[in-house]
Amino acid sequence: MYKHTAKTLGAAALASALALTVGCSSGTPGASGGDDQIEITQWYHEYGAPGAKEAVQKFAADYTKENPKVKVKVVWVPGDYPAKLNSALLSGTGPDVFESSPVGERIFAGQVAPLDDIYGDAKSDFLPNSISSMTVDGHIYAVPMTDGTGMLYYRKSVLKDAGIEPPATMDELISAAKKLTTGGKKGLFIGNDGCTSGQLPKIAIWSSGQEIIKDGSVVFDNDRAAKAYEKMAELCNSDSLLLGAPADWYDSSSFIDGLVPMQWGGQWTLDEVEENLGDDFGVVPWPALDAQGTPATWYGGWHQQVSSKSKNIQAAKDFVQWLWIKNTDAQKKWATDFGSTAPVRESIVAEIPALTKSPGKDFMDAIKNYGHLESGVYWSTATETALGDALNNVVKNGADARAEISKAAAKATSEVERIKADSKLK
Incomplete structure (x- = not known):
């Protein structure tokens, strides 16, 4: 899997804009956040790029501002992320939403929910290679975040x-x-x-x-x-x-x-x-x-997935749709501010000058013309x-x-x- 290099752009500004408490325990998927507010948990592996944690915390807070009945608890997971995620999903105590590399066995194990219904017209904007990496029997089980x-x-x-x-x-x-x-x-x-x-x-x-x-x-x-x-x-x-x-x-x-x-x-x-x-x-x-x-x-990268065991699958899917399909500004920021990665949407690629000329364009052309899913x-x-x-x-x-x-x-x-x-x- 590809690695992020450190970039410091915007880290301090993001940190001061938001102070959320981020734990390292999973909690129960879909637990209540108090009153009639739903709490969903979202897991990320521990990115090394400064500002990445603050960015996802702000994404979560912005979503709750627009959707007050849903609180998103971001969990930054250090150490062996795949092992911890697998254990949590098997035990039923895993997150509602999580990032994952393309792992087909989770799909075949019935651990993730299909997300066909949240793409809408935006599906044609995603690079076909990225969509195919999480498609089984015509159903899409993830939303790609970035490629490398x-x-x-x-x-x-x-x-x-x-x-x-x-x-x-x-x-x-x-x-x-x-x-x-x-x-x-x-x-x-x-x-x-x-x-x-x-x-x-x-x-x-x-x-x-x-x-x-x-x-x-x-x-x-x-x-x-x-x-x-x-x-x-x-x-x-x-x-x-x-x-x-x-x-x-x-x-x-x-x-x-x-x-x-x-x-x-x-x-x-x-x-x-x-x-x-x-x-x-x-x-x-x-x-x-x-x-x-x-x-x-x-080519390969991280994808957002929804646990099939979540008690609030629709709320989890709505959040993924808001962040990784509708919120193109957040997707562009994620692809450019925390290491050089490949956006997975044609419209975002076109908005990044460095990717419309060599050598950035050469990477994008290679993924499209010669790339094979890792x-x-x-x-x-x-x-x-x-x-x-x-x-x-x-x-x-x-x-x-x-x-x-x-x-x-x-x-x-x-x-x-x-x-x-x-x-x-x-």
């Missing part, structure tokens, strides 16, 4: 001086990384784990022109996926990758400090890179495997692990790529079948 993605950052001046064009295929990337490895510096950084960092086990398959899971079926058990892993092994064993960097791929410091002229990184570092390097950088998606492949990247509704941790293990065995142990792909596909198939068998949506 990864791109290959490169120094324009360094590549120009070396006579290198931004790589569009894996062979071009390998050639560029080798040529740029000079003077004791490596040409490329994609993570301290080598080829298994930053969604690369999945991106490699996508770059071959293949999907991983499509319409509830595993579809990557083929020679193209195996060829993609073989090409990753060629890259990772080319002695042109930076390993042991001071920070991992999700941090831009290695690129900014000139340790490498190319780095795989996230959209959340765009502001920091631009602040330090000006216009001396560009971004491209992960290169296509070959002429039959396609550039590729992942964890769809039939995804599981076991499937993620199987793909990572397969690529690791090919890269580091010289294992047969075709056999490793088949092994990973078998595990993914068993996971999809398990999710379907356990589904409570039948």
Whole structure:
């Protein structure tokens, strides 16, 4: 999942504008707030960006001002948010409204309410990729908040001086990384784990022109996926990758400090890179495997969901509709003030100048044209692990790529079948 970088804009103003008490215990969904006022709880994971907590507190307070009979209690959850959320939802003491990454198992477990009825005409304004990430059997189970993605950052001046064009295929990337490895510096950084960092086990398959899971079926058990892993092994064993960097791929410091002229990184570092390097950088998606492949990247973000066990489901849905569908000013603020992320609505993208020109526009185009959901509704941790293990065995142990792909596909198939068998949506 993508990370937020710290931004200080507006934090003090928001803090002084509102002082709400935020607890870390869940309470009972839909508990009464006194008299005839309904209280609904809304959970967030602990964002690191200054001002984020104050912003969501103000959103909640503004809603109550407009709807005095509904009090929204914001709960800022530190630590292992997914584990705490799962535990609370299973026990029936979880929040009425909560943010979540795309986790299909919660949908199939019957833990979240469908939200089809709150979109209205605004549905067409949301990026189709974002809507599809929480759709099962035609029903939408969440409202996306923001998306994020990864791109290959490169120094324009360094590549120009070396006579290198931004790589569009894996062979071009390998050639560029080798040529740029000079003077004791490596040409490329994609993570301290080598080829298994930053969604690369999945991106490699996508770059071959293949999907991983499509319409509830595993579809990557083929020679193209195996060829993609073989090409990753060629890259990772080319002695042109930076390993042991001071920070991992999700941090831009290695690129900014000139340790490498190319780095795989996230959209959340765009502001920091631009602040330090000006216009001396560009971004491209992960290169296509070959002429039959396609550039590729992942996308993913946080979504708002409503617990199916809430005692006030309609009130919870009304709040989500007000904040994440009707209140476009709040959505724009959330996408821009607390780290560089991708808005999920076309109308908001058009209102942000930085996203209508490069490099911001390049990120948005990559999501739309080459983006693949990082964890769809039939995804599981076991499937993620199987793909990572397969690529690791090919890269580091010289294992047969075709056999490793088949092994990973078998595990993914068993996971999809398990999710379907356990589904409570039948």
